[in-house]
Amino acid sequence: MYQSHYSRFLCAAPNRLHFAAHSHHLWLDVTREAHLQYWDDSAKYADKKWAYIFSTVIPEAQRHISAILDLSHPEQIVFAPNTHEFVARLFSSLDWSKPVKILTTDSEFYSFSRQAMRLQEAMPTYFSVHRVPAEPFESFEARFREAIVRERYDMIFFSHVFFNSGFVISDLDSLVASVPSPETLVVIDGYHGFCAIPTSLRRIESRVFYLSGGYKYAQSGEGVCFLVVPQSCALRPIFTGWFAELATLAESPSHEVTYQHDGLRFAGATFDPSGLYRFNAAMRWFAAQRLSVERIHSYVVRLQEYFLQRLEQEPIRALPLSALRPPRHLTLRGHFLTFELDNAIELEKQLLERDVYIDRRANRLRFGFGLYHTEAEVDALIERLLTL
Numbered sequence: 001m002y003q004s005h006y007s008r009f010l011c012a013a014p015n016r017l018h019f020a021a022h023s024h025h026l027w028l029d030v031t032r033e034a035h036l037q038y039w040d041d042s043a044k045y046a047d048k049k050w051a052y053i054f055s056t057v058i059p060e061a062q063r064h065i066s067a068i069l070d071l072s073h074p075e076q077i078v079f080a081p082n083t084h085e086f087v088a089r090l091f092s093s094l095d096w097s098k099p100v101k102i103l104t105t106d107s108e109f110y111s112f113s114r115q116a117m118r119l120q121e122a123m124p125t126y127f128s129v130h131r132v133p134a135e136p137f138e139s140f141e142a143r144f145r146e147a148i149v150r151e152r153y154d155m156i157f158f159s160h161v162f163f164n165s166g167f168v169i170s171d172l173d174s175l176v177a178s179v180p181s182p183e184t185l186v187v188i189d190g191y192h193g194f195c196a197i198p199t200s201l202r203r204i205e206s207r208v209f210y211l212s213g214g215y216k217y218a219q220s221g222e223g224v225c226f227l228v229v230p231q232s233c234a235l236r237p238i239f240t241g242w243f244a245e246l247a248t249l250a251e252s253p254s255h256e257v258t259y260q261h262d263g264l265r266f267a268g269a270t271f272d273p274s275g276l277y278r279f280n281a282a283m284r285w286f287a288a289q290r291l292s293v294e295r296i297h298s299y300v301v302r303l304q305e306y307f308l309q310r311l312e313q314e315p316i317r318a319l320p321l322s323a324l325r326p327p328r329h330l331t332l333r334g335h336f337l338t339f340e341l342d343n344a345i346e347l348e349k350q351l352l353e354r355d356v357y358i359d360r361r362a363n364r365l366r367f368g369f370g371l372y373h374t375e376a377e378v379d380a381l382i383e384r385l386l387t388l
Contacts, residue, residue: 022368034281224275241269
């Protein structure tokens with residue numbers, strides 16, 4: 001039903017089976033026209049381009065995100081080329097006049113985990129990180145909540161959906177409510193949840209920072225990441241850029257670095273806004289197709305279940321169901337299926353030789369499903385898996 005809307009990517013490699021929708025999602029055809037529109041608008045507005053982008057393009061993107069996440073203050077959403085920029089700004093907002101304590105998990109994406117590890121290396125007695133293991137999955141939320149209340153932290157950072165398993169935290173509200181100190185920064189990495197798992201932040205939007213982007217399930221490519229900033233936030237990131245005081249640039253120079261009173265206080269500097277055009281086009285397409293996140297999620301879950309049923313009916317030695325993480329009885333998972341295998345590196349290589357695109361994180365293979373898949377594509381995938 002939806003494949004014709006991805007014709008540019010699908011026709012570019014007709015033999016390719018792309019089951020990496022969780023990693024780098026294929027782009028919708030409408031995003032190509034949007035990308036060209038950005039070029040045309042740059043020619044049309046020239047030096048006045050940024051006024052148009054900040055008055056028209058960005059507010060539209062903010063409205064789309066607010067609707068998807070059930071937010072009440074779209075102006076609290078700020079954009080950047082990648083989520084690492086936001087991670088660095090959040091770290092730079094902490095009180096560095098005293099030792100810094102972080103609570104997180106052992107399953108965070110590299111944008112956060114690498115930076116946290118490097119800070120820990122550089123300042124081992126000054127910067128401490130407590131990592132709660134994600135497994136066993138059945139007890140994770142209870143164990144993480146116990147860690148939250150055990151002591152006071154400067155920042156608590158965790159994913160809505162874990163990138164290396166697809167495990168979904170089912171009760172964000174409860175975890176956030178358990179944080180005892182209002183001064184603790186609570187950050188949710190929503191990249192594998194946004195546009196995939198139905199999510200409402202309405203009850204916690206005044207308390208959490210939420211970051212995500214367009215490269216995965218928003219289907220709009222790289223370069224369009226965002227951070228939701230609590231409305232009452234008065235933090236002054238040390239790592240900052242001139243966009244963070246955009247409204248006051250024309251005024252007389254101040255003796256103090258000033259910040260916007262909305263999400264822009266976490267802005268950086270000049271960036272390529274073409275991703276915003278692609279994102280808006282993708283969101284308009286969702287609306288035209290009446291595709292809510294709930295409908296997309298239901299579609300993907302049906303494909304995942306069909307894939308698992310095929311593996312049950314025709315077992316593949318190279319991909320046993322016993323290797324599924326989380327195990328099958330935990331039915332709530334992200335839009336990819338993860339298999340933990342000792343020979344994951346070799347299997348990934350064999351799949352690529354068969355023109356099957358998935359991806360690997362350490363010894364885990366991830367199979368992602370999206371709107372451009374049907375049961376016929378799943379059948380074709382099974383046939384190629386049988387040749388491993």
